Each structure stands twice: as C-alpha cells, then as structure tokens.
Amino acid sequence: MTFLESDTLKRVKPSPTLAVTAKARELARQGKKVISLGAGEPDFDTPENICDAAIKAIKRGETRYTDVDGIPELKAAIVEKFKRENGLTYKTTQVSVSPGGKPVIYNAMMASVNVGDEVIIPAPYWVSYPDMVLLAGGTPVFAVGEMADGFKLKPETLEAAITPKTKWLILNSPSNPSGAAYTEAELKALGEVLKKYPHVWILTDDMYEHLTFDNFHYTTIAQVVPELYDRTLTMNGVSKAYSMTGWRIGYAAGPEPLIKAMSKIISQSTSNPCSIAQWAAVEALNGPQDFIPQRAAVFQKRRDLVVAGLNAAEGIYCPVPEGAFYVYPSIEGLIGKTAPSGKVIQTDEDFASELLQTETVAVVHGAAFGLSPFFRISYATSEAVLTEACERIQRFCASLK
Numbered sequence: 001m002t003f004l005e006s007d008t009l010k011r012v013k014p015s016p017t018l019a020v021t022a023k024a025r026e027l028a029r030q031g032k033k034v035i036s037l038g039a040g041e042p043d044f045d046t047p048e049n050i051c052d053a054a055i056k057a058i059k060r061g062e063t064r065y066t067d068v069d070g071i072p073e074l075k076a077a078i079v080e081k082f083k084r085e086n087g088l089t090y091k092t093t094q095v096s097v098s099p100g101g102k103p104v105i106y107n108a109m110m111a112s113v114n115v116g117d118e119v120i121i122p123a124p125y126w127v128s129y130p131d132m133v134l135l136a137g138g139t140p141v142f143a144v145g146e147m148a149d150g151f152k153l154k155p156e157t158l159e160a161a162i163t164p165k166t167k168w169l170i171l172n173s174p175s176n177p178s179g180a181a182y183t184e185a186e187l188k189a190l191g192e193v194l195k196k197y198p199h200v201w202i203l204t205d206d207m208y209e210h211l212t213f214d215n216f217h218y219t220t221i222a223q224v225v226p227e228l229y230d231r232t233l234t235m236n237g238v239s240k241a242y243s244m245t246g247w248r249i250g251y252a253a254g255p256e257p258l259i260k261a262m263s264k265i266i267s268q269s270t271s272n273p274c275s276i277a278q279w280a281a282v283e284a285l286n287g288p289q290d291f292i293p294q295r296a297a298v299f300q301k302r303r304d305l306v307v308a309g310l311n312a313a314e315g316i317y318c319p320v321p322e323g324a325f326y327v328y329p330s331i332e333g334l335i336g337k338t339a340p341s342g343k344v345i346q347t348d349e350d351f352a353s354e355l356l357q358t359e360t361v362a363v364v365h366g367a368a369f370g371l372s373p374f375f376r377i378s379y380a381t382s383e384a385v386l387t388e389a390c391e392r393i394q395r396f397c398a399s400l401k
C-alpha cells in the first residue's frame with residue numbers, strides 16, 4: 001500500500017537528533033554502557049505539593065473537559081506569575097494554555113502564518129522552531145549568532161534579516177541549545193530595531209527563565225521594551241522550572257485577538273490540556289517557589305563541572321553559558337583530525353558519531369541546531385555521570401591524530 005504522504009509532511013524533515021538517539025539505543029541494546037547527554041529534561045522529581053494537588057484534583061472529580069485554552073484558576077495563576085516575576089500586566093482573556101510549551105508555539109504559528117510569510121529564527125535554535133514554521137506554510141529565515149557574541153542575535157543581524165514579509169521573530173532566552181541568556185541591555189538594543197518595524201511580531205520562548213546562574217538578572221522583552229507589548233507573545237511553561245515535562249502544560253500571554261485565534265486552532269485540534277495537570281500547574285505557580293533557586297544552584301555546579309571538563313579536552317572550547325542546562329562547545333580545533341576508526345572528522349556530525357562509537361557518549365551535533373562546528377550537551381544528570389562523560393570525551397579527543 002502506498003502511504004498517502006501530505007505536502008505538509010513533505011515540508012518537514014525528520015528530527016536530526018533522531019539518528020544519534022537511535023544509534024545510542026542500539027549500542028545500549030548491545031550491552032554497551034552508553035552515557036546519554038541528549039535529553040532536554042531536568043532529572044529532578046516533580047515537587048510533592050504539586051503531585052498532591054493533582055491527586056486532590058482527581059479525587060474532587062476534576063476529570064472532565066475544561067475550557068479549551070485553560071481553566072480560569074490556571075489563567076489567574078498565570079496572570080499573577082507574569083505580574084509577580086516579570087512586571088507584566090495581562091487579563092485572563094490574554095492567556096492561552098496548551099499541552100506543553102511546544103503546542104503553544106505551534107498554535108501561534110498555525111493561527112498567524114500565511115504561505116510566504118517569513119519567521120526569523122536566531123541560530124543556534126531549538127530544533128522545533130523551523131519545522132513548526134514550515135508546517136504552518138511559512139519560511140524560516142535564520143539569523144546566525146556568533147560564539148564571540150555568546151551566540152546571541154545582534155541588532156544589526158536582526159535588522160538585516162527583516163523584510164516586508166517578516167511576520168515573527170522568535171527569541172529564546174536562556175537558549176536551547178547554547179544556554180545563552182539576553183541581558184536587559186541586549187533586549188533593549190533588539191527592541192530599538194523592532195520598534196522601527198511595526199509589522200514584525202515577537203514570540204519569546206522563556207521556558208528556561210528560572211534556570212539562570214551567577215545572579216543573572218532575568219528580563220523578558222515585553223517587560224523591558226513596553227512599546228512591543230501589543231505585538232509580543234510571551235511564552236513559558238512549567239516543564240523545566242518545576243520538573244513537570246511529562247505533565248504537558250505550557251502557556252503564553254499576548255494580544256487578545258491572537259489568543260482568540262489560537263483558541264480556535266486548539267478547539268479543532270488538541271482541545272483542553274489534561275484537567276488534572278492544569279490543577280497541578282495551579283499549585284506549581286501559586287505554591288512555594290523556594291526549591292527553584294536551590295535546583296538552579298545544582299545546575300550551576302554541574303555547568304561549572306562540565307565547562308571545566310570540556311575545556312580540559314584537547315581541541316574543544318566551551319564557553320560559559322548564562323542559563324538553561326546545556327553547553328554548546330566548539331570543536332573547530334578537531335576538524336581534519338583522524339579518529340581511531342580511521343575516519344577523518346570533517347563535521348560535527350562525524351564528531352558526535354565517532355564519540356558515540358568509540359566512547360559511547362551520546363551528544364547532539366551542532367548542525368541539528370543550525371550552527372557548526374559545535375555540539376550540545378545536556379547536563380541535567382548527576383555529577384558522577386558528568387565527570388565520567390568528560391573523562392571519556394577527553395580520552396576521545398586525545399586519541400585523535
């Protein structure tokens with residue numbers, strides 16, 4: 001039987017990270033001790049008060065359909081969160097909740113992007129942005145950040161990428177994969193450019209807001225450039241900060257017409273996010289927040305361990321990121337060297353593949369995130385595992401001739 005592949009599906013490429021993951025699984029099946037540093041989720045448990053709130057919700061019978069874009073109690077908690085943490089004022093009618101941050105972005109694209117519309121995506125980028133734009137019929141336009149600038153988008157690079165067809169700029173701070181976070185001054189500088197182009201909307205993905213280090217002062221663009229409030233969708237979620245990746249709750253706040261348009265998409269696709277998970281998210285946002293900086297401190301320690309361990313590896317240079325739980329080291333110093341297998345390392349994909357074969361450490365190559373020659377490590381795992389991983393990477397680099 002011929003599979004009836006749609007034109008929409010043809011626009012999308014399979015996840016470039018899948019090849020590495022599949023290979024890692026295969027090696028593990030063969031009994032090899034694989035260290036997988038590919039996962040994008042905290043290794044902490046969901047706090048108990050949040051789990052208890054979910055159990056109570058089940059027992060209360062909160063098990064039915066809800067409003068498609070979120071229960072009023074969760075929307076109120078989100079409004080409070082934006083006021084408390086970001087100094088942003090929204091009405092509940094400006095809030096949309098979906099099953100994770102990912103569908104929030106997808107709904108925004110589906111609700112607003114027409115064929116031919118351009119969406120500016122700073123590289124290196126989270127792997128899903130370009131394909132979500134493509135699914136919506138739009139054209140991703142990549143604005144590349146340099147390592148020397150901490151992988152951040154510069155105002156002049158942004159301005160050069162804007163055309164009359166630009167619909168959105170997607171900002172992500174702290175960033176997956178680089179861990180880079182924009183300072184208030186950097187956001188203001190981007191804001192100066194954006195003020196000149198009122199047709200450009202801004203989607204800011206703030207998923208890693210609470211994972212910043214060294215007393216970084218976190219701000220989001222609608223807060224520091226109020227002139228952009230009317231065309232900014234500020235997206236966030238409970239997945240990373242509250243260790244709730246499996247609960248599937250993400251949210252955004254922005255202009256009411258956009259929120260309404262997203263609700264129409266939701267009503268004909270996913271419908272409401274899980275009722276129980278929504279009540280858990282109410283507790284997450286309204287309950288105690290003290291464990292968040294404690295967990296961030298653990299991540300900072302791991303970051304320092306990984307940065308030092310990688311910088312001790314011959315040919316690798318690892319900058320120090322401001323947040324998230326990723327590092328994005330350069331392997332420029334290894335290009336052209338020969339691995340023990342006889343393969344010449346020509347790309348970051350070769351590097352990741354040979355590292356996996358030789359030392360069974362799984363990392364994701366930079367090309368998957370739109371900037372080479374780099375690789376991404378997720379350090380959301382124990383210090384013991386990270387130490388072992390760094391030792392293996394050092395041994396691998398030393399073995400290259």
Ligand SMILES: Cc1ncc(COP(=O)(O)O)c(C=O)c1O
Binds near residue numbers: 040172205
């Ligand atoms: C930058 C970024 N945005 C959004 C998401 C999606 O989060 P969620 O699991 O809530 O869909 C992720 C998850 O990896 C991410 O890294």
